[in-house]
Amino acid sequence: MVHIYYTIFEQVRDAGDWQALLQQMPPSIIDRVDRYRQDINKYQLVYGRLLLQRIFWDLGYAAFNLADIQYTSFNKPFWRADIDFSIAHSGNIVGCALSTKGSIGLDIEQIKAIDISNFNHILNTDDQQSLSKSNSVNKDFFKIWTIKEAVSKADGRGLSMDVKDIHIGPKQATFLNDTWVLQEIAVHPDYRCHFASNTPFQTKAVIKKVKF
Numbered sequence: 001m002v003h004i005y006y007t008i009f010e011q012v013r014d015a016g017d018w019q020a021l022l023q024q025m026p027p028s029i030i031d032r033v034d035r036y037r038q039d040i041n042k043y044q045l046v047y048g049r050l051l052l053q054r055i056f057w058d059l060g061y062a063a064f065n066l067a068d069i070q071y072t073s074f075n076k077p078f079w080r081a082d083i084d085f086s087i088a089h090s091g092n093i094v095g096c097a098l099s100t101k102g103s104i105g106l107d108i109e110q111i112k113a114i115d116i117s118n119f120n121h122i123l124n125t126d127d128q129q130s131l132s133k134s135n136s137v138n139k140d141f142f143k144i145w146t147i148k149e150a151v152s153k154a155d156g157r158g159l160s161m162d163v164k165d166i167h168i169g170p171k172q173a174t175f176l177n178d179t180w181v182l183q184e185i186a187v188h189p190d191y192r193c194h195f196a197s198n199t200p201f202q203t204k205a206v207i208k209k210v211k212f
Contacts, residue, residue: 002104002197002205005051006095006187007212009043021046021212026067044089050212051096052085076156086153093187102199105153107146110191111139122148124164142192147173150196151180
């Protein structure tokens with residue numbers, strides 16, 4: 001089962017409310033927050049962990065504690081071997097995906113005007129041909145981007161993979177011998193969001209917007 005929670009946060013928080021949210025964070029997260037100079041980066045980090053905590057608690061995992069999160073050699077966070085999760089953020093939207101069956105990866109990107117030629121290092125021939133026929137190049141580029149990021153996160157190796165080797169189909173993506181099922185999440189008209197899983201969806205993902 002796949003559960004996806006997301007939040008759209010305000011750029012400015014009341015100081016008292018913000019401190020109340022910080023008090024829910026373990027010291028390791030607070031240390032990371034203190035190293036950020038921009039408030040938006042602080043918010044993205046904390047809201048991502050709050051969403052993760054909310055999903056686990058809503059699903060009945062009362063023993064979950066943010067302090068118990070560990071990291072693989074590729075910096076992928078995990079808690080238990082039988083549960084996978086992925087956190088993503090862009091702009092003022094943060095999302096968290098959790099799967100109790102198989103691996104999962106989530107990515108969110110705000111759609112912006114870009115120069116496609118600056119991203120040839122991630123685009124294969126099929127990607128470039130698809131974009132050459134597009135009437136909405138920026139929107140379609142970020143579709144490709146979020147799919148490749150989601151697959152790389154689900155795989156666990158992140159951007160240490162050569163994402164040019166990720167080939168995107170209508171509902172699936174492949175990387176070498178692995179196949180990933182894809183789904184888009186409509187979080188906001190100005191953003192693209194996809195998740196990838198190596199387990200076929202038995203039911204629709206549970207998607208919930210959360211306000212803190």
